[in-house]
Amino acid sequence: MSARLRLQTPPATLEAWVNAFASAEIPVLTETAESLEHMRASEDDMDAHGLGEMIAADPLMTLKVLAHASELPRGRLMADPETVTAALVLMGITPFFRAFGPQPTLEAVLADHEDALLGLSRVMQRAERASRYALGFAAHRADPDAAVIHSAALLHDFAEMLLWVHAPDLALAIANLQDADHALRSAAAQRQVLGIELADLEQALMKRWHLPDLLTRITNDKHASDPQVRCVHLAVRLARHTARGWDDAGVPDDLHEIAELLNLGAEHTLKLLHEFD
Structure with a gap:
């Protein structure tokens, strides 16, 4: 999910839609982006529950976190994380902030x-x-x-x-x-x-x-x-x-x-x- 996308005409097939959206950058609410930067400054004091509650108020940030967590390696008996908090527990707080730098915002895009x-x-x-x-x-x-x-x-x-x-x-x-x-x-x-x-x-x-x-x-x-x-x-x-x-x-x-x-x-x-x- 890295490239900026602005479609003017619809892709020809469902697969083409999926390919376009799957590789496009997903912006988040300005409030979410600002809260993340505030929390990043004191990440040692953060826990998965508090960070998860903030992220779970933003559907697109929730989507990004769950998609990222689904790609992480895990033990054979470890279940897929089904909530943001579970995803953060799997990732760890420091690796989360490392994976998610300053976020693009919907308002800017x-x-x-x-x-x-x-x-x-x-x-x-x-x-x-x-x-x-x-x-x-x-x-x-x-x-x-x-x-x-x-x-x-x-x-x-x-x-x-x-x-x-x-x-x-x-x-x-x-x-x-x-x-x-x-x-x-x-x-x-x-x-x-x-x-x-x-x-x-x-x-x-x-x-x-x-x-x-x-x-x-x-x-x-x-x-x-x-x-x-x-x-x-x-x-x-x-x-x-x-x-x-x-x-x-x-x-x-x-x-x-x-x-x-x-x-x-x-x-x-x-x-x-x-x-x-």
């Missing part, structure tokens, strides 16, 4: 494209809300993989984030299509503009970067009957539907399915969701 920065900000805010919902659902269900479910919801739309970074005009074209036709589904708009669906690109990138199997599976909506996948899927869907308020036509169906997942009544479910928010 998209300084010439204000609309793209706004579009990206919306996706990242939605991801943060979805991760909170998913963690809440998992905690309510006493799921032992709650931390991985939180990561999966945070990363669920990372291909859309990367599209805003690496191909802002194409991302804007999709947004404009959907603004003009509210009934147009995201996947249909993506196929029309990109020739692929972002969900397929995301799964292919996760495989290319050897991200943990559990994280890859939980992020895949095609396994929607699995309760862990449903935690993420419904969290992401609710965050999308309520991005501009709770009066979206899709919210009642979301509430019904979340109530079923959590085995709660509708009123109790709504109260819980507002607490998560």
